[in-house]
Amino acid sequence: xxxxxxxAAWAILRKDLxxxxxxxxxxxSMGLFALLSIFxxxxxLELDRIARQEAISGVLWVxxxxxxxxxxxxxxxxxxxxxxxxxxxxxxxxxxxxxxGKLIGNYLFALTIGLLLLPVMTVLFNMSLIQPWLLLVLxxxxxxxxxxxxxxxxxxxxxxxxxxxxxxxxxxxxxPVVIAAVKASTSILNNVPMGxxxxxxxxxxxxxxxxLVLCFLLFEFVIED
Amino acid sequence: xxDTQAYLILGLAVTFAIMALLxxxxxxxxxxxxxxxxxxxxxxxxxx
Amino acid sequence: xxxxxxxxxxxxQHARSGxxxxxxxxxxxxxxxxxxxxxxxxxxxxxxxxxxxQGQVQRLFYIHLSAFxxxxxxxxxxxxxxxxxxxxxxxxxxxxxxxGAEVGLALSILNLVTGMIWARPIWNTWWTWDPRLxxxxxxxxxxxxxLMLRSGIENAEQRRRFASIYGILAxxxxxxxxxxxxxxxxxxxxxxxxxxxxxPNAEGAFEFSERMSMTxxxxxxxxxxxxxVTLMWHRVRLQNLIERVNALKAEVLNK
Numbered sequence: 397x398x399x400x401x402x403x404a405a406w407a408i409l410r411k412d413l414x415x416x417x418x419x420x421x422x423x424x425s426m427g428l429f430a431l432l433s434i435f436x437x438x439x440x441l442e443l444d445r446i447a448r449q450e451a452i453s454g455v456l457w458v459x460x461x462x463x464x465x466x467x468x469x470x471x472x473x474x475x476x477x478x479x480x481x482x483x484x485x486x487x488x489x490x491x492x493x494x495x496x497g498k499l500i501g502n503y504l505f506a507l508t509i510g511l512l513l514l515p516v517m518t519v520l521f522n523m524s525l526i527q528p529w530l531l532l533v534l535x536x537x538x539x540x541x542x543x544x545x546x547x548x549x550x551x552x553x554x555x556x557x558x559x560x561x562x563x564x565x566x567x568x569x570x571x572p573v574v575i576a577a578v579k580a581s582t583s584i585l586n587n588v589p590m591g592x593x594x595x596x597x598x599x600x601x602x603x604x605x606x607x608l609v610l611c612f613l614l615f616e617f618v619i620e621d
Numbered sequence: 622x623x624d625t626q627a628y629l630i631l632g633l634a635v636t637f638a639i640m641a642l643l644x645x646x647x648x649x650x651x652x653x654x655x656x657x658x659x660x661x662x663x664x665x666x667x668x669x
Numbered sequence: 670x671x672x673x674x675x676x677x678x679x680x681x682q683h684a685r686s687g688x689x690x691x692x693x694x695x696x697x698x699x700x701x702x703x704x705x706x707x708x709x710x711x712x713x714x715x716x717x718x719x720x721x722x723q724g725q726v727q728r729l730f731y732i733h734l735s736a737f738x739x740x741x742x743x744x745x746x747x748x749x750x751x752x753x754x755x756x757x758x759x760x761x762x763x764x765x766x767x768x769g770a771e772v773g774l775a776l777s778i779l780n781l782v783t784g785m786i787w788a789r790p791i792w793n794t795w796w797t798w799d800p801r802l803x804x805x806x807x808x809x810x811x812x813x814x815x816l817m818l819r820s821g822i823e824n825a826e827q828r829r830r831f832a833s834i835y836g837i838l839a840x841x842x843x844x845x846x847x848x849x850x851x852x853x854x855x856x857x858x859x860x861x862x863x864x865x866x867x868x869p870n871a872e873g874a875f876e877f878s879e880r881m882s883m884t885x886x887x888x889x890x891x892x893x894x895x896x897x898v899t900l901m902w903h904r905v906r907l908q909n910l911i912e913r914v915n916a917l918k919a920e921v922l923n924k
Contacts, residue, residue: 544838551831557821565818568811569838572845575803606841614834617755622719625726625790632729632786636779643775643900647907654910661917668921 401496404489408497412471416505422470426463426509433459434513438520452521453581456513457574460534461541464506465566468542468549469559471502476553485619495546495615502549503542510534523585529597533580536600540573540607541566547611550618573607576600695902702895709735709888717884729787731884735892736780737805741843743773743897744812748840751833760912761905763829766836767819768904772897774812781805792857801858804846811842825915 399407416422437455441447475481475498484494511534514525545566552561576599583593688696713731720727750766753759784802785795796802815835822828850858877885 547834547838551834554827555818555822555831561818561821564814565835568807568814568842571804571807572841610838610841614837617830617834620830622721623724623790625724628726628786628790629728632726632732632783635782635786636732639775639779639782643772647903651907651910654907654914657914658910658917661914661921664921665917 399487399489399493401490401493404487404493405496405500408484408494409500412497412501413504415474416501422467422505423508425470426467426505427512429466430459430463430509430513431516433462434517434520448521448523449586450582452517452523452525453578453585456510456517456525456581457537457578459513460506460510460538461567461570461574462563463509464502464538464541464545465563467505467509468502468545468566469553469562471498471505472546472549472553473559481550481554481619491616491619492612494619495550495612498550499542499546499611502546503539506538506542507535510538525585527584529584529590530581533577533584533597533600536597536604537573537577540577540600540604541570543604543607543611544569547615547618550615554619572603573600576603691906695899695906698895698899698902702891702899705891705895709884709891712884712887717880718878723791726787726790729783731888733780733783733787734885735888735896736776736783738889738893739897740773740776740780740808741847742893743769743776743901744840744843745769746897746901747773747812747815747836751836754829754833760829763833764905764908764912765901766833767908768901769897770812770815770836770839771904772900774809774816776892776897777805777809777812781809797857799857800849801846804842804849808842808846811839815839 434455437459441451441455475484485491511531514530514534517523518525545562548566548569549562552558552565555561576596580593580596580600583596691699709731713728717728717731719725746769747766750762750764750769754762754766781802784805788797789795815832818835819828819832822831
């Protein structure tokens with residue numbers, strides 16, 4: 397008898413969250429990477445105040461995306477190494493439930509890192525990033541590339557090239573999300589009137605929706621056998 | 622009228638070059654494959 | 670779909686090689702394509718008038734736009750092939766998908782490069798991080814990544830399955846390139862097709878004379894139909910040959 401869909405997804409999510417709470421492996425490596433990235437950007441782009449306003453959202457999103465790639469690789473590699481991928485295939489659950497469980501887990505980790513970065517960058521760059529609209533963009537944007545990232549990471553982790561293939565595959569597909577997120581963030585941080593930039597979060601919603609639907613439909617083909 | 626003919630010629634040259642590269646790559650791969658088939662058929666006969 | 674069967678090379682025809690081995694329809698199609706492309710070039714280079722503002726380089730536009738439409742058709746082939754492969758697991762569909770990606774990548778690189786050459790005298794720069802150019806470049810990178818994905822997987826079944834999935838995802842970059850001018854009207858790239866809201870930032874738009882319209886129409890039609898279909902057909906035949914070699918290798922090495 398099949399385990400109901402959401403129960404199965406929740407079981408997988410809970411497993412990931414519990415593992416992470418005990419070991420804090422993902423969050424610490426993602427977090428440390430993110431901090432290092434911000435520091436490097438801070439040195440490399442010695443920005444005056446005006447240039448900073450333009451560049452800071454790019455720095456934020458590049459960091460969040462690469463940190464999430466790190467997290468995705470580790471998360472799915474753990475599944476593969478422990479034989480969980482096969483185990484989940486054998487379990488009487490809907491394959492798509494696996495996707496939902498992994499997606500929410502990866503999404504929460506990426507979002508956490510993003511949220512942690514906001515106060516850090518506020519201090520380092522002397523600009524207030526803690527703004528409600530920016531939070532919304534962060535929530536929407538991280539969802540977009542977590543969606544395609546989870547699908548693609550499940551794929552790449554099964555190949556010979558393994559982890560190195562994920563950024564190559566994921567970045568072009570994630571670009572519409574990143575572009576919309578960066579444009580929206582820049583406008584918000586520069587206090588541009590809402591009418592000028594509200595199109596970008598709207599695009600984010602549409603793109604997120606399209607990617608969610610596509611990836612849900614395609615995931616069952618990623619893990620077969 | 623600005624004289625931009627040089628760019629047109631460059632563009633045409635690049636067009637032919639790219640298409641030629643694509644087609645040449647297909648032809649070369651085709652020839653190599655035919656050679657491979659010959660060799661493999663030989664090996665197959667020898668094994669038998 | 671019985672037409673799919675016709676695409677595969679008849680093993681008996683390998684006794685003859687070269688053009689003699691081509692199916693008759695392919696011979697006609699190839700010849701027609703060559704002639705059509707030549708006619709299109711003639712129209713673009715001689716028949717259509719010279720633009721007063723831009724000079725001769727404007728003629729590159731006929732190739733530039735046509736290459737994009739060709740790439741678009743080819744990438745649609747990749748999506749169709751991917752979807753159908755996942756549904757039917759018939760290897761021919763995957764071959765079509767691969768052919769579409771390769772041919773489409775070549776055509777989209779052509780699109781990008783002719784665009785850059787045209788841009789140099791008109792915009793005074795080879796490149797700019799403008800929305801349309803950026804998304805066109807992303808499109809190229811995506812399908813290059815597709816080919817890289819394929820080369821990184823040894824297991825044939827897994828390769829075809831994963832490539833199908835990625836090929837379906839990749840079409841989003843193409844749609845993005847098509848739609849970006851609707852979303853971001855402040856692009857420097859002229860909007861040629863469709864209702865053109867007068868874009869004050871566009872540089873390089875030109876008035877269409879009647880001859881130019883006809884030239885554009887015919888060239889686009891040729892490059893969006895004959896060129897990708899013919900190239901893809903040849904590429905699929907090549908792929909069938911590759912499959913045959915792999916099968917032979919497996920047979921011989923397993924003795």
